[in-house]
Structures are given as structure tokens and as C-alpha cells.
Amino acid sequence: MAVLSKDNGVALYAQVRETLRNRIANGSYQPGERLPPEEALTAEFGVSRMTVRQGILDLLDEGLLYRKRGIGTFIAQRHVHRDHNRLTTFFDSAASENFEAKIEVLKQEVSLARHLVARSLNILEGEPVFHIKTLRFADGLPITLHDEFIPYKLCPDMLHYDFTQVLSWEALERCGFRVKQAVQKIEAIAADEKTAKLLETEIGDPLLYKERTVVGEDGTPLEFALCYNRGDRYSLTTTLTR
Amino acid sequence: MAVLSKDNGVALYAQVRETLRNRIANGSYQPGERLPPEEALTAEFGVSRMTVRQGILDLLDEGLLYRKRGIGTFIAQRHVHRDHNRLTTFFDSAASENFEAKIEVLKQEVSLARHLVARSLNILEGEPVFHIKTLRFADGLPITLHDEFIPYKLCPDMLHYDFTQVLSWEALERCGFRVKQAVQKIEAIAADEKTAKLLETEIGDPLLYKERTVVGEDGTPLEFALCYNRGDRYSLTTTLTR
DNA sequence: CTTATCCGGTTGTCTATACAACATAATTCT
DNA sequence: AGAATTATGTTGTATAGACAACCGGATAAG
Known part of the structure; x- marks a missing residue:
């Protein structure tokens, strides 16, 4: 399942982030469910743990994931408006x-x-x-x-x-x-x-x-x-x- | 000037972050000025570059600093209200x-x-x-x-x-x-x-x-x-x- | 049976290193 | 002189490994 390309100009951590985002969006990962631990994702994507981590932390900031130390990373429940304070014209x-x-x-x-x-x-x-x-x-x-x-x-x-x-x-x-x-x-x-x-x-x-x-x-x-x-x-x- | 303590329970990157924040607040670093490069701070604080980086990136998110790749990290101009969408009672x-x-x-x-x-x-x-x-x-x-x-x-x-x-x-x-x-x-x-x-x-x-x-x-x-x-x-x- | 301890799994922090990408300044070539 | 190249400084990305902190459940002790 590792589908990251090394040389398309997109950073690996960004590819990890978007892959995870897609899996959440299309329901492969359900709200409330636990994400595979960092080590597992590290193995799956074939990148280092820090790289996986950087991708996960981005989604954390967006509120798409939440983590509990010692327990795991979870997919957040979706709620009505997310991220509605972007600057738009x-x-x-x-x-x-x-x-x-x-x-x-x-x-x-x-x-x-x-x-x-x-x-x-x-x-x-x-x-x-x-x-x-x-x-x-x-x-x-x-x-x-x-x-x-x-x-x-x-x-x-x-x-x-x-x-x-x-x-x-x-x-x-x-x-x-x-x-x-x-x-x-x-x-x-x-x-x-x-x-x-x-x-x-x-x-x-x-x-x-x-x-x-x-x-x-x-x-x-x-x-x-x-x-x-x-x-x-x-x-x-x-x-x-x- | 390295004044980080290893065992007070506060993470090193957080200490770096707060030290930099103070220097900005008290005017040691002036708005528009360039922050010492990561390597220099690494040397000064006696921690690894990634640790310094983590502290800097926090301040970046807060809008207190901004960076230009290949150029440096700069202290942002202060403006009236910063960070006023915190949830308060x-x-x-x-x-x-x-x-x-x-x-x-x-x-x-x-x-x-x-x-x-x-x-x-x-x-x-x-x-x-x-x-x-x-x-x-x-x-x-x-x-x-x-x-x-x-x-x-x-x-x-x-x-x-x-x-x-x-x-x-x-x-x-x-x-x-x-x-x-x-x-x-x-x-x-x-x-x-x-x-x-x-x-x-x-x-x-x-x-x-x-x-x-x-x-x-x-x-x-x-x-x-x-x-x-x-x-x-x-x-x-x-x-x-x- | 209850409490205390230990253990394994998971995230958090940190190190040391390497190379890539980018911007500017200096140098060299034409 | 002007243009192309090179050098240098800086941030961006990535790796591999190590230990700490925390949680929950299993195990052992009372």
C-alpha cells in the first residue's frame, strides 16, 4: 500500500498527510477509530517515523485527528463547519x-x-x-x-x-x-x-x-x-x- | 547565554521557544530584524538543530516570526490584536x-x-x-x-x-x-x-x-x-x- | 478479592547527520 | 560591462536511533 513517489517534487510528509486525509475522507478510517501507530505507518509508507509524524501533526492542527499519549491517534468526529476562518475574497x-x-x-x-x-x-x-x-x-x-x-x-x-x-x-x-x-x-x-x-x-x-x-x-x-x-x-x- | 535546564520537566524546545519569545517581547530582537540562523541558536542553546527548529516553528504558527527559505528567520512587525481567537470563558x-x-x-x-x-x-x-x-x-x-x-x-x-x-x-x-x-x-x-x-x-x-x-x-x-x-x-x- | 507492581504498546522528546532547495553575493568568462 | 557560473549561507526535508513519559492491562502480592 505504499504509494509514495520519491521524485514528483511533493514532500514525502505531505504525501503521507494527503494519503491519510483521503483515507479519512473516503471512510477507510472511520471517526473514532484508531489510526495505525506511527511505527506501522512508518513500515507501510517506507519512510522514517519523523516523516510520518510530520504528516500526522499537520492533520492534528487541522483537527482531523487527535492523539492520546500512550494510547494512540484517533480520527476525530466530523462536525458541521471545520476550518471556517480562512481569509477569502x-x-x-x-x-x-x-x-x-x-x-x-x-x-x-x-x-x-x-x-x-x-x-x-x-x-x-x-x-x-x-x-x-x-x-x-x-x-x-x-x-x-x-x-x-x-x-x-x-x-x-x-x-x-x-x-x-x-x-x-x-x-x-x-x-x-x-x-x-x-x-x-x-x-x-x-x-x-x-x-x-x-x-x-x-x-x-x-x-x-x-x-x-x-x-x-x-x-x-x-x-x-x-x-x-x-x-x-x-x-x-x-x-x-x- | 544558554540557560536551559535539562531536568525541570519542561521540554527543551519549549524552553527555546519561550526564551525567544521573551527576547522578542523585551526588545532584544527587534521587529524586522533577522533571527540568528538555526545553527547559531543550536550552538548557543547547546541542543540539536531539530530541537531549536521545533521551538521556532511554534512561534511561526503564532505569527511572531516568519521565515524565508534560503534567507533567514525574521521577527514579525507587531500589530494590534494578535491571536484573539482563543476560546475563553x-x-x-x-x-x-x-x-x-x-x-x-x-x-x-x-x-x-x-x-x-x-x-x-x-x-x-x-x-x-x-x-x-x-x-x-x-x-x-x-x-x-x-x-x-x-x-x-x-x-x-x-x-x-x-x-x-x-x-x-x-x-x-x-x-x-x-x-x-x-x-x-x-x-x-x-x-x-x-x-x-x-x-x-x-x-x-x-x-x-x-x-x-x-x-x-x-x-x-x-x-x-x-x-x-x-x-x-x-x-x-x-x-x-x- | 483487592491492591500493588510490572510490562508492553504508543506517543513525546531529542540527537547527529546528510543532502536538497533556494537566495544572494562573489567570481569568472565572454 | 554584462552575463553566466560558482560559492556560500540559510531553511526544508529526511533518516535512524535512542530514551522518556504515559496508559492500560496482566500479573503478582497481600
């Missing part, structure tokens, strides 16, 4: 949740960072930032009002993109900044007049409000965004770990 | 955010699981569940209305706890179920009459609504909770990774 969501995405650009300019923006982006108050205000539609209905701020110095040619098609992240990546992580503060607020009008809802209606800071590989803040989401058309799922 | 939050916590128990009974509850807990509709309804106060002001459901079979003596003092998780742990992960769906809704009255707010005011499923080590659902949080007094922060 609006268009990604549209594809996976199967709705038609449209973006309308309301504003696209260079302005000066006010306090909240500057603090979140870790720049000085008054430094120039791109300010991109968009309205996002799912299946033609307005869902989210988006206010994004990106430090000017990161990507000076940002003004020339068409943000109905290209997302700010793609623009950032073209400037050499890989988006890695985002921190969001979430609350429920009431719609004010302007926002209500744009989102085609009533004043006082509940909105899911997010303040999001996006950072790159090295932890540098790349983007700060304020998102006003219609409460009746938007929900989000997160996973917490102890 | 109400009392934990009270301690860390420095408010006075109080819990009022409105209901504590055994009932039969209705559809949503059964599906979330992966049990059959009509199976007995504990239903614990509580109102939570911060500094004397109501913040959250909590509706928790726990499968009866998991912990039959759950009824006898005093839920103003003991949290359901602690009760679960005494029954041998360690809480490991939670998945939350979050939306913004308007307060209905009953909820508004309990939270001392107005009908229609925005609430942050959460549906939370808590699972144990093996992925078994342990608890399902509906949480109605006052929008003006509650916010939450999550981290997403790509």
Missing part, C-alpha cells in the same frame, strides 16, 4: 456559496489618514492613503458597504486599477505584498441615514459592522477596512480553539 | 478585560432537543438535553442573553450545578469532556420584545447574535448555544489566516 465567497458578485465603486482617491486609520495601519496621522469606497452586491442585492484604506507608499500606482474587477489584495500582491492574516473587530450597530440608503434598508436596522486590519507576511499592516453588512443578508462563521 | 474575559462579571440563571431544566439544536449537537430530534438560560452582566449592566443546550447523556448530573458560579464547561470537564474548539456563526439582528426587556434595551435595537457549537477533543459536539449580545456593549475580535 468577495469573489471567492461568491464562487463557493454560489451567488453572483458585483462591485460598484463609489469613491477612489488619495486622502490623508485620520486617527483610527493611521493607528490601525501603523502610520502617522495625515500620511497619504488610498481610500476606496465600494458597494458590494450579491445576486443584485446590496450587502456590504466597504471603506478601505491602504498606505499610499506601499503601492503608488493603486489609483489606476479598476476596483470593480480587481480586488485591493491582488493589487497589493502585484506590488510584492502577500496578504497573510486579517484581524477583525465585529459588532452590531444600527444603520445611519446614508448607509441605510446605500444598502437599501431602513434607518436603525441592524448592521454587522467589521473593522478589519489586513497584514502581510512580516506583520506589516497592508489594509484597514470598515465594512457595513446588512444584518439580514450577511453572517459569518469563525472557529475558536482553546 | 465569561469569567476569563472579565479577568483580562477588567470588568465585574455576574451571571443570573433564568432557566435550568431538561427539555427535548428541537431541530436546530439536535442538528448542531449531532443527536436525534427529541433527545433529552439540558437547557440553561442565563443573563450575563458586566459591571452590573446586562450584556448577553445565553441559551445553552447540552446533551443529557454526556453528563447526567448537570442539573445540580449552580450556574451562577460554575460554567457549563467546567461541569463538562468534570464529566471527562475537555472543551477544545468552538464554531460560531455570527450575525446582526434586531431585538424582539422579550430579549429587549431582559437586556434593558429597546425593541429593534441591534444585537450581535451568535450560534455557537462547542466540540471536544474528538470532535464530538458538547454544547450548542444561542447568544444575544447588546450591540452597544459587546464586540468581538477574530483572526483569519490565508
